[in-house]
Amino acid sequence: MSEQSVRASRLPRIPAVPLAIGIGILIGGLLVLASGGDPVAAYRAILVGALAPSNWPNTLNWAVPLVGMTLVAALPLRGGMVNLGGDGQLVIGGLVAALAALYLPLPGPLLIAAAILCAMIASGLYASLAAWGETRFGIPMLISTLLLSYPAIGIASYLVGFPLRDLTTGLAQTRMIPEAARLPVIAGPLNIGLILMVVVAAAVVFFDRRTVAGYELRMRGQNAKFAGYGGVRLASQQVRVMFASGAIAGLVGAILVLGSLYRYQDGALLTPGYTWSGLMAALLAGGAPLGAIAAGLFFAGLQTGGFAMQRETEIPRVLTMVLQAVIILFLAIRHGVGRKSS
Amino acid sequence: MTIELEATGIVKRYGPLLANDHVDLSVLRGEVHAVMGENGAGKSTLMSILYGMQAPDAGRIVLRGTEMHYRSALDAIGAGMGMVHQAFKLFNSLTVWENVVYGMEPARGVFIDRRAAAAKVAALAERYRLQVEPNAVVGKLSVGVRQRVEILKALYRDARVLILDEPTAVLTPQERDGLFDIIRHLTADDRTILFVTHKLHEVMAITDRVTVLRDGKVVDRMVTSETSPREIIRAMTGRAVNLTVEKGAAKPGAVVLQARGLTVAADGGKPVVDHVDLSIRAGEIVGIAGVAGNGQTELIEALTGLRIPDGGSVAIHGVDVTGVDVERHRDAGLAYIPEDRATTGTALTASAADNLAMGFQRKPPLAKGRLLDGAAVTAHAKKLIARFGVKIGSEQLPVGTLSGGNLQKVVVARELSHAAQLLIAEQPTRGVDVGAIEFIHGQLVAERDRGGAVLLVSAELTEILALSDRVLVMFDGRILAELPVAEADEETLGLLMAGRVGEAHLKDGTEAA
Amino acid sequence: MSLMSFITPSLVNSAVQSITPILLAALAGTLCGRVGVFNMAMEGQLLVGAFAAVVGSYATGSALGGVLFAIVFTVLFSLILAYGATVFKGDAVVICIGMNLLASGLTAYLLRQMFGVSGTFSDPAIVGLSKIRIDAINTIPWIGWIFSRQTVITWLAWILTAAVTIMMFRTPVGLRMRGVGEDASAAGTMGVDVLRYRVLTVLFAGGLTGLGGAQLSLGTVSIFSEDMSAGRGWIAVVAVMLGRNHPLWAALACVLFGVADALSVRLQSQGLPNQLTDVVPYVVTLLALALSHRKRLKRRAAETLTAHA
Known part of the structure; x- marks a missing residue:
């Protein structure tokens, strides 16, 4: 800390995150330039695409799952743990929500609530499996969360490809869920999933700042040994935090299925890459919830802007993924952003 | 007697802290020279400079008449310096001979000549009466034997001057006597020992001369046979301390x-x-x-x-x-002051308030049900900081910048306030x-x-x-x-x-x- | 159905082929692990290698050109980890996550910009690696099938496994590497330049993974498709964990994975849907991980502190 401030003092102080974003934009611009594009036009298209008032609903709609997956990553990260299994948890949530909506004999609002709840519980349990594996058997969660995604995705893919497939279409997907199970629309593409996500985000911030458990999680993140010595029950804390993290992923899956896809479609939840963008956003803020939410919103803007850029300049929107990665790498290397906020 | 090692005007600064303030040290060939001082007096800094691990901001080091400019410990080792660190620098999974020859391996073609290496180590051990089995895995050896491995490492590199940093801290009195025997064999071979310690009776028992450091400065130089423990203590602390x-x-x-x-x-x-x-x-x-x-x-x-x-x-x-x-x-x-305040007793990056709250977070007044009362956390921290005299600017600052003594006070304050x-x-x-x-x-x-x-x-x-x-x-x-x-x-x-x-x-x- | 009819020589041959990228990545991982740099960027490194190999082969018209491109660009890509986790003291886990994402994004971006396609790029101008035919054994049942008709990279991978093992445990460089990984400060006091060892090892490992990437895109198919490393780098990470940074044990773990992979191919040909059979290798890997950690289980509350923190 002090060593760095001594080293940096010769330069005018630029806060780390804006500097990293600047570097990311610079490198991205060079990349565009090198491949024969016009960086200024590209960035203008991104900016307009993300921030023009008429595009707000789209940006917000994209932000709901992305911020959700940001919280999925941020919550364990706050305690120094990494959940790389967001993809699997997301898929389980989406599939369970679709199945509950299709097969539970419940009336409208109850059906929605039940579907969301089932999705959250299923994903939460799946995520806590990795935590249990580490506390009970010492299998590093870093890798087990990731590996557990593959069977989840494979089996979900098989289920909608064969036994649960909607035979009227040519695609691997379930039947459409009944109208009653669909999330009420607020305006345009926005549905009450947005409100649910705002509530969850607020709850996570409140948890982090005001609760005893939030304090204990923060302390674990700063020094797990210290927390254990101070009486924090590390094993059960780990399982609980991973359950919560997975449950949020399940909620995101449910919101996507009940709110915009209206069915579970093979691959549809994963193609946008919410999990990894969310992880990047959480890392950007070192797991601090408010910062992570802000970073998630920023990435959501970047990505919706990316669509506009691709439409208008024919520069592929994966450029935004490169930008995200460069920002994280710069912060990790230059400012030690990571699991410990040292 | 000739001068083996001479350091003059050594200055080393870490930010605002002057760790070595124009330190002069002169060591004779074949003597055991004690460097004494309290924690934080600058002994470790001085030794790491003499051993080439750090470059001084100013000053000269002259070894056997030649001025040295070390770029790394490697240069110092090459010049005939050796050091046994307080925390041993050994690889526990490797054997004794692997540890000893590490970095200077006898080779046959591209391979290590394992037989030659083990034989060399055995011969050295024999010569200086360091009983140790070259093929043993270091992790399975007792502390006293590990220390011998450290000494062997230095001798393998033909160290003429050997720095022993708090060498007796982990030894039984009997092992300590064994070490003193080894030291005598080494000085009989005209090797020079720099003995860093804060233990008075050891200084009296084994050393020839003493240099005392305080607050980064040399405050006294004495001949052991002509001084007394009381005098050394007074030099170290600037006052007479009552140890009981x-x-x-x-x-x-x-x-x-x-x-x-x-x-x-x-x-x-x-x-x-x-x-x-x-x-x-x-x-x-x-x-x-x-x-x-x-x-x-x-x-x-x-x-x-x-x-x-x-x-x-x-x-x-x-x-x-x-x-x-x-x-x-x-x-x-139960209240518990752990062995290691930095890795177990505190979270260095967390604030003093957070550190002091640990263990109290689930009970009133800090907890209100499942919520944490921020004001109570702050008040609790302020109270303890005042009562135990922790020197810190604010309870919201991270404790990682505190000195060892102050950090320990944070731990002690927290654990004692449980009144367990x-x-x-x-x-x-x-x-x-x-x-x-x-x-x-x-x-x-x-x-x-x-x-x-x-x-x-x-x-x-x-x-x-x-x-x-x-x-x-x-x-x-x-x-x-x-x-x-x-x-x-x-x-x-x-x-x-x-x-x-x-x-x-x-x-x-x-x-x- | 007997075991012999279940496992055919061609199945083994393809298993040996498919292990190669994982083996090289795992070898890279053990090297990095030995010098104390936790490398889990192999997924991205393989991808960069695979892409660079296709670009090189396409541009130079030779498979060797492709392989050289793969090595050079993966080494360049590895500079991020080599310096980021050492000189700049960044968190290796975060850097690796970032690198994997960068590899995925960058290759997809360049695929579109350079070749104007998305998804998969195939072109007759991409020259694949030729298989080495060893006439002496080619017609011998089993042996001929397994050892002949493999690419030079596959051969190299196994030779390198042996070479790295010998280097690690019999040479001065290997001894120093092991010391650097076990206790960097101790190695430093013995005059070993820790940073240099780490940086060079990570870069060398990058070269190995690049080679693995070349095998991936030029070994059997001569195409590049987005995210074609498809979890192989992660399997390699697990192999490194299972082998505890020992190249031979890691190689054995790779073989286990190869067997599982062959099994899944075989199950698929028995009519099981590929969505399910694709899962087999990962489940086997998870089970292996669970079994290997079972023994080490210590009933110690403090043990649950994050294993790789």
């Missing part, structure tokens, strides 16, 4: 901590903690003496809930806490300055007088003897003996710590287990 602790007789009450048959298994082989029975009463301080690595760490982990014991039982204040987690130990009345029935204090004054030592010792005695039961684990015999009412000696995982402090002296404890019960003349009222 004022305390009245203990008034032991009810049993607070009771362990029966406590056992911690090792990965195969004999247990690390082997059927330990102990009971600590209210109003007494019980010291556990022992050479590091004889099961003290594991015993404390088993007593505090950090480790689930493989056998036996633990009860705190009548509550059976065998195998339950730390929190339930704390609920039953049982306090376990593990190396409570390691690496803190004299002022903080006096303060912490006073607090421990006050805790006893308040009616608390105190279990003290310390590698410093002087600390054990100064504070304890009863002394337990731990050896090889077992409590080898229990004796009242009046009958414990350094020699008896030293023999017991080496497992030699027969030679330790135990008096009546002393039990050998």
